[in-house]
Amino acid sequence: MNQMPLDFGDDKNGLGRRSESYASGDRLFFALCPPDAVEQQAAAIADDYRRAFSLSGMPRLTTLHVTIIWVGDYARLPEDVVFAALQAGATVESAPIAMSFDRIMRFPQARALVICGEGGRKPLTRLRVQLGVSMHNAGFPHNIGGNFKPHMTLLYDRKAVPTAALDTPVSWTASEFLLIHSVLGKTEHRIIDRWPLLG
Template sequence: MPVQPQQKYADDHGKSNLFLALVPEREVALQAVETGREIARRYGLSKSPRPHERMHVSLNAIGTYPDFPDDIVFAVSAAMATVKAAPFEVNFDRAMSVTNARAVVLANAIRSEEMMDLHVQLAKEMWSVGLNFTYNPRFMPHMTVLYDDVPVPEHLLAEPVRWIAREFVLIRSVIGKSEYEYLDRWPLLD
């Protein structure tokens, strides 16, 4: 179940990276961090898990911009306000390293149809307002818990990491900093 790695370049430092994502509740994010610690201990990894505040499931990349793109944020916010989707369960029952990357991720062998439907709908809404969009027919949701050079074989977790997604968010990440800025949120309604 390969997941495509994202390339980071030195000349991207300081640029704004925008993306749409699901963010777990605090307790679930803390569980993901602890799961990352257990994986690191089990496989002798030298790196620590990402902070719980950065745990997320990327849905759609929007782009990388040299400055804060007010016009793009406004257009994305307007487009996402029209999205209609019900809450759904996110369930990651396994961990593995991503092919050709240093990421250790939580995933599920069975792709969530609800998450795939949301991924497609978000891409369509961005296209409808003239924005670039990402649509990947092989989209496999995952949550990166840590980065390490030692590969981790795919294995089942002792306890799955799961929650009910009730909203999706627009996140700004300044490349080279370890923080996210939540720019907007949209509820998933029944």
């Protein structure tokens, strides 16, 4: 599950607009993406849980990510929004972030099976705040909520599964963050730009 965005309504430039729910269209967000080895580890966990709990949801192997901050949902992605988000991303500085997810659980509202944990939460939160401030300076509405729980969605399914500790944590050091265009209604992510985490 991506973090639930706030409903800002329309604003003059259409930045951060979410006045209606789009079943199709475009979503823009900043995220960390795991390396191939971590994707394979997450895929194995998803497969184990699908078999153990007879889940019908398919793993999201091509779009695994950790959302840092949501930019907006749009019927059609506006060029001025992309330009403003690029400006915001370019102003942010952070050291590499050591991520570690040691639990698996279900987010009931989103019907999402996710892995999560505290490893990397504090530096990722600092990066999130930097992006939120930069986005606000670029013309976006305030978009920094207090209930931030870094996670990676493995699949969506209606069935409940118990929260459990992972035998082996899913860990990696993120050396970059990305601006991603998600095509809603499809399992498709397009990387618009990426920035190194150099410290």
